[in-house]
Amino acid sequence: MTLQQIQAAFRDGLYKITLHARQQMIDREIYLEDIKRKSKETCDYCGGTLYPQIVNLEFRVKGELIMIEEVPADVCNRCGEKYLSAEVDAGVERLLQNEPQAQKIITVPVFKWRSVEP
Numbered sequence: 521m522t523l524q525q526i527q528a529a530f531r532d533g534l535y536k537i538t539l540h541a542r543q544q545m546i547d548r549e550i551y552l553e554d555i556k557r558k559s560k561e562t563c564d565y566c567g568g569t570l571y572p573q574i575v576n577l578e579f580r581v582k583g584e585l586i587m588i589e590e591v592p593a594d595v596c597n598r599c600g601e602k603y604l605s606a607e608v609d610a611g612v613e614r615l616l617q618n619e620p621q622a623q624k625i626i627t628v629p630v631f632k633w634r635s636v637e638p
């Protein structure tokens with residue numbers, strides 16, 4: 521199955537995806553999407569329109585949640601998917617590889633699913 525066939529199957533609701541697989545797809549797709557996007561300004565997932573914005577990106581690196589703030593990206597106005605240019609993606613890759621000192625550390629509220637069920 522090609523990546524495109526997998527994407528189409530998700531769009532058609534034939535499959536659900538694990539969060540782990542989702543991040544892997546995001547990591548791999550960003551660059552592919554950027555190449556495809558050169559000929560269009562619409563979202564590959566939902567057909568929405570992409571607008572340039574400054575966003576925060578979250579990744580898991582070696583099991584640790586990290587955030588990169590103030591990243592330029594094109595964001596879908598319907599589903600919120602973020603598209604990075606190849607240039608920005610390369611910058612993210614450099615940052616992840618060089619592991620510079622974090623600007624700040626934030627705390628994140630964590631909930632158990634049990635506690636939100638009625």
Ligand SMILES: [Zn+2]
Binds near residue numbers: 566568
């Ligand atoms: Zn979309």
